[in-house]
Amino acid sequence: EEQLVESGGGLVHPGGSLRLSCAASGFTFSTHTVVWVRQAPGQGLEWVSSISPGSHDIYYADSVKGRFTVSRDNARNLLYLQMDNLRVEDTALYFCTRDYYTGSPLEAYDIWGQGTMVTVSS
Amino acid sequence: AIQVTQSPSSLSASVGDRVTITCRASQGIRNDLSWYQQKPGKAPKVLICAASSLQSGVPSRFSGSGSGTDFTLTISGLQPEDFATYYCLQDHDFPFTFGGGTKVEIK
Numbered sequence: 001e002e003q004l005v006e007s008g009g010g011l012v013h014p015g016g017s018l019r020l021s022c023a024a025s026g027f028t029f030s031t032h033t034v035v036w037v038r039q040a041p042g043q044g045l046e047w048v049s050s051i052s053p054g055s056h057d058i059y060y061a062d063s064v065k066g067r068f069t070v071s072r073d074n075a076r077n078l079l080y081l082q083m084d085n086l087r088v089e090d091t092a093l094y095f096c097t098r099d100y101y102t103g104s105p106l107e108a109y110d111i112w113g114q115g116t117m118v119t120v121s122s
Numbered sequence: 123a124i125q126v127t128q129s130p131s132s133l134s135a136s137v138g139d140r141v142t143i144t145c146r147a148s149q150g151i152r153n154d155l156s157w158y159q160q161k162p163g164k165a166p167k168v169l170i171c172a173a174s175s176l177q178s179g180v181p182s183r184f185s186g187s188g189s190g191t192d193f194t195l196t197i198s199g200l201q202p203e204d205f206a207t208y209y210c211l212q213d214h215d216f217p218f219t220f221g222g223g224t225k226v227e228i229k
């Protein structure tokens with residue numbers, strides 16, 4: 001079964017740091033772009049960051065640029081999101097997802113994890 | 123960043139109704155738009171990519187159209203399992219951006 005499982009969420013104070021992980025299984029992780037998407041409580045979806053299969057192409061939402069760092073370990077089928085200088089407004093459920101299409105301009109996020117909750121509060 | 127305005131933010135409809143949701147991009151994005159369905163407490167599910175390409179396993183009552191700046195998701199014959207929140211996502215230019223969502227509720 002193709003699966004993504006996030007971990008690492010929790011409660012952190014403003015200005016603090018947290019590292020999220022996303023473990024992939026059941027598919028060839030190293031050939032897919034993977035993405036972080038978040039959702040604040042009761043709010044809509046927000047695209048956060050993406051990383052290409054070989055880590056050559058990395059992008060961030062303006063709201064997290066300079067504070068978050070995405071990385072991946074293809075040997076261990078792991079995706080990471082290092083979150084520094086966290087703000088109250090970063091409080092959200094963080095999903096990892098994969099782009100189904102490899103080597104194509106098409107984009108479709110077809111497999112999603114269950115999400116890991118990050119709460120930033122004093 | 124490209125802004126995506128989705129409307130309406132919510133709507134009430136009955137089983138069997140035809141429902142239309144629109145997304146407007148702040149600049150032309152060709153056909154680089156996808157649609158997602160999210161039910162409470164669940165992860166999103168992709169319905170359509172490239173504006174009109176139905177993903178495998180998605181019922182044919184869902185359809186998408188549009189290019190440039192204006193896009194539409196249509197549900198022809200709303201079913202009980204379709205009551206959910208729908209989002210569009212522009213994947214034309216980084217950073218990608220979601221629309222604000224449309225909650226489809228039972229009338």
